[in-house]
Amino acid sequence: MDLSWLEASASPLFQGMCTTLLVFFGSIIIATVIGVLVGALRLSRSSIVRGIAWVYVEFFRGVSVIVLIFWAFFVLPLLGIHLSTLVTSWLVIGLNQSAFIAEIVRGGIQAVPRGQIEASIAINLSPLTRLRNIVFPQALPIMLPPYANQLVNTLKETAVVSLIGLADLTFSANELRTHIGHSLEMFLSIGIIYLLLAYLLTQLTKWLETKTRVEPLRGSSANKNRRLSKSLTEGLSS
Amino acid sequence: MNWDWGYAISIMPMLLNGLLVTVVVTLIATAFGLAGGLLLGIVSSMRIPFFSKIADGYVIVFRNSPFLVQLYLIFFALPEIGIVLTPQVSGVLGLGLFISAYMAEVYRAGIASVPVGQWEATTSINLSKFHTWTRVILPQAIPPIIPMLGNYANLAFKLSAYVAVIGTVELFGTALRLGEQSYRYIEPFTLVGLLYLVVSVAATISLRQLEKRMQRNRPQMADL
Numbered sequence: 001m002d003l004s005w006l007e008a009s010a011s012p013l014f015q016g017m018c019t020t021l022l023v024f025f026g027s028i029i030i031a032t033v034i035g036v037l038v039g040a041l042r043l044s045r046s047s048i049v050r051g052i053a054w055v056y057v058e059f060f061r062g063v064s065v066i067v068l069i070f071w072a073f074f075v076l077p078l079l080g081i082h083l084s085t086l087v088t089s090w091l092v093i094g095l096n097q098s099a100f101i102a103e104i105v106r107g108g109i110q111a112v113p114r115g116q117i118e119a120s121i122a123i124n125l126s127p128l129t130r131l132r133n134i135v136f137p138q139a140l141p142i143m144l145p146p147y148a149n150q151l152v153n154t155l156k157e158t159a160v161v162s163l164i165g166l167a168d169l170t171f172s173a174n175e176l177r178t179h180i181g182h183s184l185e186m187f188l189s190i191g192i193i194y195l196l197l198a199y200l201l202t203q204l205t206k207w208l209e210t211k212t213r214v215e216p217l218r219g220s221s222a223n224k225n226r227r228l229s230k231s232l233t234e235g236l237s238s
Numbered sequence: 239m240n241w242d243w244g245y246a247i248s249i250m251p252m253l254l255n256g257l258l259v260t261v262v263v264t265l266i267a268t269a270f271g272l273a274g275g276l277l278l279g280i281v282s283s284m285r286i287p288f289f290s291k292i293a294d295g296y297v298i299v300f301r302n303s304p305f306l307v308q309l310y311l312i313f314f315a316l317p318e319i320g321i322v323l324t325p326q327v328s329g330v331l332g333l334g335l336f337i338s339a340y341m342a343e344v345y346r347a348g349i350a351s352v353p354v355g356q357w358e359a360t361t362s363i364n365l366s367k368f369h370t371w372t373r374v375i376l377p378q379a380i381p382p383i384i385p386m387l388g389n390y391a392n393l394a395f396k397l398s399a400y401v402a403v404i405g406t407v408e409l410f411g412t413a414l415r416l417g418e419q420s421y422r423y424i425e426p427f428t429l430v431g432l433l434y435l436v437v438s439v440a441a442t443i444s445l446r447q448l449e450k451r452m453q454r455n456r457p458q459m460a461d462l
Contacts, residue, residue: 062434064399074427156303186315195299
């Protein structure tokens with residue numbers, strides 16, 4: 001078996017993987033921060049704020065990320081906005097994914113039983129304490145599984161940056177293909193690398209899920225009540 | 239460099255033509271996905287020793303790797319083992335394979351939501367395997383998941399822009415060509431972005447309406 005291709009491609013592929021991870025982490029930070037913000041705005045009392053957040057979400061969910069990244073890459077400079085390829089990638093993937101995360105955040109908050117909020121108003125908790133100690137701890141375990149899914153989606157989406165010339169994993173494999181051939185081995189190996197990275201992400205979030213769970217796995221209703229009263233007393237004491 | 243209305247209007251017919259190709263690509267890939275996903279979903283739900291594992295593995299691999307890499311694999315790597323496909327066929331095939339993996343998950347969830355009593359009932363009246371699926375399980379499993387399947391058809395529409403990368407001239411591919419020919423990027427890319435947005439948002443909104451209507455009209459199932 002001829003493995004010379006592996007020798008020649010190991011180092012560029014490793015560098016490509018580092019770039020992919022760099023794009024991924026930058027994008028996911030932007031996406032999470034904006035997503036949480038927009039998700040909260042989607043539940044605002046003002047219908048105008050809700051409307052703006054809705055338009056934001058529909059826009060970034062509706063537009064294809066490949067079209068958006070080409071638009072940002074070719075059109076923004078013509079409008080006088082000059083960004084590096086890396087920053088363009090972060091912004092495009094970050095903003096695109098933030099729309100999906102906003103919906104996850106909204107869904108998670110809405111899934112917290114209404115009675116919890118009413119109870120915390122009844123015992124006179126401030127809105128911030130209510131959010132921090134009552135709503136958020138209960139919404140987090142609901143949000144984590146879809147968030148994990150979104151992490152993998154973001155990782156997959158980073159492959160699009162290869163098209164605007166950022167030397168990520170996909171770009172490196174494509175370059176190597178034109179220089180030394182072996183397309184099958186090349187694309188299969190980066191496919192496996194992406195799969196492994198996605199697997200690591202899923203394991204990480206599974207671990208986080210066990211950390212944030214507020215009730216025991218087989219929670220009886222008595223257990224549930226104890227947990228609720230516990231979170232309420234915690235809310236009172238802080 | 240500013241927006242040129244004359245140029246924008248002059249390229250509209252070409253872009254609309256491209257949109258038509260995009261819609262055709264999406265429809266074929268969606269049909270492929272609906273059929274392939276159903277097959278994978280059934281095989282995975284039937285828990286056949288070897289084949290169910292294959293179906294599950296397929297779903298994991300195709301859902302967790304970038305679509306672009308899958309497309310490159312089909313277009314650039316398959317010829318190495320003697321399978322040469324045109325850009326159009328590679329694009330539609332790649333999109334269909336990718337969407338099947340997502341739809342398989344939806345079908346599986348739909349099948350899992352059919353009450354166990356329904357299965358037991360088919361056993362007790364000695365219904366054949368084929369009729370169990372076609373007359374009892376699938377008619378109950380599929381209607382509730384139609385909106386979800388629609389969401390993935392919408393995803394296929396948005397992802398279809400990727401097939402331009404391997405040289406299919408659909409909506410996005412038309413914009414790329416126009417940009418290369420005229421060195422004007424503002425108009426083609428902006429218009430194309432808007433066209434994708436309009437179709438996709440319209441699809442999202444009508445799917446949500448469909449979902450609401452289906453929830454209202456859901457038949458009440460007898461308690462088992």
